[in-house]
Amino acid sequence: MTDKLGQILQHTAEVRPMVHSITNNVTINDCANIILAAGGTAIMAQDEREVEEITASSAALALNMGALRAQEAMLLAAREAKRLGHPVVLDPVAAGASRLRSEMCSRLLADGLVSVIRGNASEIRALAAGEEHAAGVEASALDRVTEENLAESAAWLAAFSRKTSTVVLLSGAIDLITDGTRTAALRGGSALMSRITGAGCMLTSLTAAYCGANPNTLFEAAVTASGVMKVCGTLAERRVREEMEGTASFRTRLIDAVSLLTTEQLAEGLRIQLL
Template sequence: MVHSITNNVTVNDCANIILAAGGSAIMAQDEREVAEITSRSDALSLNMGALRAQEAMLLSAHAAKRRKRPVILDPVAAGASRLRGEMCARLLEAGLVSVVRGNASEVWALMTGAQHTLGVEVNALDQVTEQNLSESARRVSLFSRETGAVVLLSGALDIVSDGKCTAVLRGGSEMMRRITGAGCMLTSLTAAYCGANPENLFEAAVAASGVMKTCGELAYRRVCEEMEGTASFRTRLIDAVSMLTGSDLAAKLRVQIL
C-alpha cells in the first residue's frame, strides 16, 4: 500500500502503475487524515508537484518516520523555484527521506542549490552520458552519503546509489521523455518496491529502475509495430508493467555495478 501526495497532472498514471505492479494505491492530502493514512501504508511517496500540500507532506513524513516506513521524494522541478528547493532541503535535512528519485537537473539542483531548470524536464546540459558517467556516479554517491538517502537519478542512463554501492541501468526508450509522468510513475514504482522490500531500499530502487527501463522498451516496440504515437505509448507502458514476468525481466535486465 503506497500513500502518495502527488501532482494533479499525473496522479492517475501513478495510481495505475502501482496497481499494475501488484500494489495498492491511496492518494490523500487532507492534513486532518494524512498521518493516519501514512501509518497504515507500507510506503509514502512525496511529489513536489503537489507543493500546496506542504503541511500534509510534513505530517505524513513524520508519521512514516515514527513507523519506520520508507519515504520516497520526487523533487519535481526542484531548480525552478526557491520554494521547491527549500521544501526538499527541509525534508532531507530532517532525515525524513529514504529515497530520492529525480532527473539529473533536479538532483544537481538539490546538491548545489542552483536554479537553472525552467520546468519539470531535464536540462540537456545536465544529462548523464557515457562520457560523464563516472563523474556523475561519483556525485550521486556523494549526495547519497550526504543525505543518508538512496538516490535514483533517471535519464537515458539511470544511476542508483546508497553511498556504498552504485549501479547503472541502460535501456528504456527516448519516447519516455515525450510523455509527461514517466518520472512520476518511476517514483511510484520505487515506492511500491520499497514498501515491499523495506530492508533493502537500494535493491528496491534498482528493481524499479530496471522494470521501468524494460517496460519502456516493450512499450516502444509495441507502438512501433502498431504505428501508434505518444498517448498510446503511455498506455502501453502501464500494460507492460502489468504483464511483465520475472523471466522477461531477467532476460532483459542490464545492471552494471560500478
C-alpha cells in the same frame, strides 16, 4: 543482482503494499495505475486532517513536489512515516526552479525524513548544490548522464547519497542508483518516455511500491524500479511500433507491460552495470 531483483518483483506482487502518494494532479491517475500494475494498492490523500492516519496504514509514502499546495500534509505524513519506519520516496519535481520547491526539499532532507530520492539529473544537482537554477521539470542538456561523464556522475551522486543518508535514483537515458557505497547504472528504455507526461512520476510511484514491500533492501528495490521501467519502456515501444500507434498508446502500453512483466522478461531485458 538479477536474481534479487526478480525476488523483489515477485514479493511485491505477493504482499500488495499500500502506497500513500501525495502527488500532482497532472499525473495522479498514472501514478495510481502503475502502483496497481506492480501489484500494490494506491491511495492519494492530501488533506492534512487525515494524512497521518493514512500513512500509518500504508507501507510506503511518495512525495511529489508537483503538489505544492500540500506541503503541510507532506511534512505531517513524512514525520509519521519516519516514526513508523516506513520508506519515504521524494520526487523533487523542478527543484531549483523556485525557492518554494527548493526550501521544501531542503527541509525534508535536513529533518531526515527521506529514504529514497528519485529525480532527473537537473533536479538532483539542484538539491546537491543547494542553489537555484531555472532548469524546470526537464533535465538540462548540461546535466545529462552520458557514457563520457558516467564515472564523474556516479562519484558526485554517491557523495550526495552519503551526505543525505538516502538511496538516490537519478533517471535519464542512463539511470544511476546509489546508496553511497554501491552504484548501479542501467541502460535501455525508450526515447518515447520523454514524450509523455508523468514518466518520472510513475517511476517514483513504482519505486515507492517496491520499497514498501521490501523496506530492508531499499537500494535493490530502487534498482528494480529502474530496471522495470527500462524493460517495460522497451516492450511498450516495440508494441506501439508494431501497431503504428502514438504516444498516448505508449503510456497505456507501458502500464500494460508493468502489469504483465515476468521475472524472466526482467532478467532477459536488464542492461545493468555495477560501478
